Amino acid sequence: MARMLQSEEAARRLGVKLPTLYAYVSRGLLVSYPSDDSRRRRLFDVDDVEQLARRSRGSRQVESRLASVTTGITQIREDGASFRGHPVAELAARSTFEEVADLLWSADAAPADWEPVRLPRPPRLDTGDLLRWVTVLCGAKDRLRADLRAELVVRSARRLITTMVAALPTPAGVSRATDTGSTAERLSRHLVSTPVPQARRRQLDRTVDVALVLMADHELATSTVAVRVAASTRADLYDAVLAGLGTLAGPLHGGASQLAYSLLVDASHHGVERALNECLRWQRVLPGFGHTVYKHGDPRVEPLLECFNRLARPDQRDLVAALIELARDHDVPAPNVDLALAAVTWATGMPTDAGRTIFTIARVAGWTAHYLEELGERPLRFRARAVYATAR
Numbered sequence: 001m002a003r004m005l006q007s008e009e010a011a012r013r014l015g016v017k018l019p020t021l022y023a024y025v026s027r028g029l030l031v032s033y034p035s036d037d038s039r040r041r042r043l044f045d046v047d048d049v050e051q052l053a054r055r056s057r058g059s060r061q062v063e064s065r066l067a068s069v070t071t072g073i074t075q076i077r078e079d080g081a082s083f084r085g086h087p088v089a090e091l092a093a094r095s096t097f098e099e100v101a102d103l104l105w106s107a108d109a110a111p112a113d114w115e116p117v118r119l120p121r122p123p124r125l126d127t128g129d130l131l132r133w134v135t136v137l138c139g140a141k142d143r144l145r146a147d148l149r150a151e152l153v154v155r156s157a158r159r160l161i162t163t164m165v166a167a168l169p170t171p172a173g174v175s176r177a178t179d180t181g182s183t184a185e186r187l188s189r190h191l192v193s194t195p196v197p198q199a200r201r202r203q204l205d206r207t208v209d210v211a212l213v214l215m216a217d218h219e220l221a222t223s224t225v226a227v228r229v230a231a232s233t234r235a236d237l238y239d240a241v242l243a244g245l246g247t248l249a250g251p252l253h254g255g256a257s258q259l260a261y262s263l264l265v266d267a268s269h270h271g272v273e274r275a276l277n278e279c280l281r282w283q284r285v286l287p288g289f290g291h292t293v294y295k296h297g298d299p300r301v302e303p304l305l306e307c308f309n310r311l312a313r314p315d316q317r318d319l320v321a322a323l324i325e326l327a328r329d330h331d332v333p334a335p336n337v338d339l340a341l342a343a344v345t346w347a348t349g350m351p352t353d354a355g356r357t358i359f360t361i362a363r364v365a366g367w368t369a370h371y372l373e374e375l376g377e378r379p380l381r382f383r384a385r386a387v388y389a390t391a392r
Contacts, residue, residue: 002045002046002047003045003046003047003070003072004033004043004044004045004046005043005044005045005046005049005070006035006041006042006043006044006075007021007032007041007042007043007044008077009075010030010044010049013049013050013053013068014049014052014053024052025042029052030044030048030049030052031044031045031048032044033045046070050068053068069220069225069228071219071220071370071373072084072373073104073217073219073366073369073370073373074217074218074219074366075219076218076219076293078294078295078296079299080299080300081217081218081219081299081300083100083103083104083216083217084103084104084106086103088213088214088299088300089299089300089302089303091103091213092210092213092214092303093210093303095213096182096183096184096209096213097182097183097184097209097212097213097216097362097365098111098114098182098183100212100213100216100365101157101158101161101216101365101368104216104217104365104366104368104369105150105154105157105365105368105369105372107150107151107154110154110155110158113154113155113158113159114158114159114161114162114183115159115162116159116162116163116165116166116167117137117138117141117159117160117163119134119137119138119141119163119167120137122134122167122169126353127168127353127356127357128245128249128254128353128356128360130167130168131164131167131245131357131360131361132242132245132246133167134160134163134164134167135160135164135238135241135242135245136238136242138156138159138160138163138238139236139237139238139239142156142238145236145237145238146236148234148236148237148375150372150375153237153368153371153372154368154372156237156238157237157364157365157368160237160238160241160364161183161361161364161365162183162186164360164361164364165183165186165187165190165361166186168187168190168191168357169190170190181205182205182209183209183212183361184205184206184208184209184212185205185208187208187212187357187358187361188201188204188205188207188208191208191345191348191350191351191354191357191358192204192348192349192350193349193351194349200311203307203310203311204311204348206307207304207307207308207310207311207344207348208358210303210304210307211304211307211341211344211358211362212358212361212362213362214300214303214304214337214362215337215341215358215359215362215363216362216363216365216366217363217365217366217369217370218366221253222247222253223244223245223247223248223253223254223363223367224244224363224366224367224370225247226243226244226246226247227240227241227243227244227367227370227371227374228370228371228373228374228382229243229382230243230244230371231370231371231374231375232374232377232379232380232381232382233379233380234375234379237368237371240367240371241364241367241368244363244364244367245360248359248360248363254356254359254360254363255356256287256288256338257288257337257338257339257341257342257345257355257356257359258342258352258353258355258356259283259287259288259338260287260288260338260339260341260342260343260355261342261345261346261352261354261355262287262352263275263276263279263286263287263288263323263342264319264320264323264342264343264346265346265352266278266279267319267323268316268319272319272322272323272326273326275323276323276326276327286327286332287338287339288335288336288338288339288340288342289327289332289333289334289335289336289339290332290333290334290336291333291334291336294334294336295333296334297334297335298334298335298336298337298340300336300337300340301334301335301336301337301339301340304337304340304341304343304344305320305340305343307344308320308340308343308344308347311344311347311348312343312347313347316343316346316347320343324339338355341355341358341359342355345358
């Protein structure tokens with residue numbers, strides 16, 4: 001079955017604008033095909049586009065081991081991401097994390113698989129180290145983890161995600177019954193340390209669900225590329241997830257919301273202007289603002305800020321609004337999802353690293369989808385070539 005690209009993706013792959021792409025069609029350099037859902041939308045065969053891309057480089061053969069990653073999982077546009085053709089904002093509004101994970105994996109629902117693996121009592125570790133510990137032990141207990149059939153990989157992913165949540169420290173005064181219910185329900189009970197009224201608990205659970213859905217995948221982020229590289233060597237899922245976890249650990253990726261959380265804490269103690277000024281003095285940038293893909297604002301911000309506004313006190317809502325307004329007045333790029341995630345975790349009294357925890361657990365779903373997709377590609381296709389230079 002041929003793999004097809006939409007017009008925008010074909011133009012981006014060729015490095016041309018849409019009128020140039022259509023000129024290629026009129027000159028017979030490319031063939032376009034009608035879309036099943038719209039006669040006006042045109043599709044292009046991936047192999048045809050790749051062949052033209054090679055020819056446009058002066059007929060030089062592309063290095064055989066350099067990979068061009070074609071994916072049917074996530075598409076990013078200026079108006080937001082879509083998971084397998086479904087806008088993420090719509091999924092966050094009406095779907096659970098488990099449903100979205102199954103969508104990413106093209107898998108049938110299997111509620112019985114969302115149960116934690118029995119592990120020894122977790123050691124006292126930083127959350128990032130704890131999740132790596134869980135991944136290593138889950139892999140060690142999966143005696144046939146080298147069986148890479150899709151249904152078995154999906155089962156392992158479900159159990160790994162649930163075990164990650166179950167291994168988190170249980171706050172004082174909260175029952176270990178947190179290990180029942182959906183992923184969002186279990187996770188919110190681990191992250192909120194004080195008993196709350198039932199209505200607010202439902203709001204918390206739903207907010208965590210929204211966050212998990214929004215963070216589940218974002219195309220070829222750095223950690224996702226690491227997972228795909230591991231998959232190309234035919235490493236098992238657990239080793240591939242460890243590759244992703246190692247890459248996610250950097251403060252510029254998985255830890256970004258934690259820096260934004262610290263900014264909100266400073267703003268609440270010292271005022272918005274002083275907090276922004278001090279952050280710019282020492283970091284030169286504002287965490288939680290700007291995005292390399294979304295030049296006019298991260299579409300994932302709005303759904304999370306709506307949740308924040310329902311959960312936060314009036315003074316907390318005013319602080320975040322003042323922070324965003326001051327940044328906008330000084331031509332700082334629009335806020336991104338890291339600020340929105342930090343706002344939610346800060347307003348609800350979650351730990352400072354809660355955003356990173358939510359992000360990490362959610363992203364295992366996306367990593368698994370990319371892992372499965374990469375298994376269908378030629379092995380060992382990621383091989384960059386270095387330009388060797390000697391010191392003078």
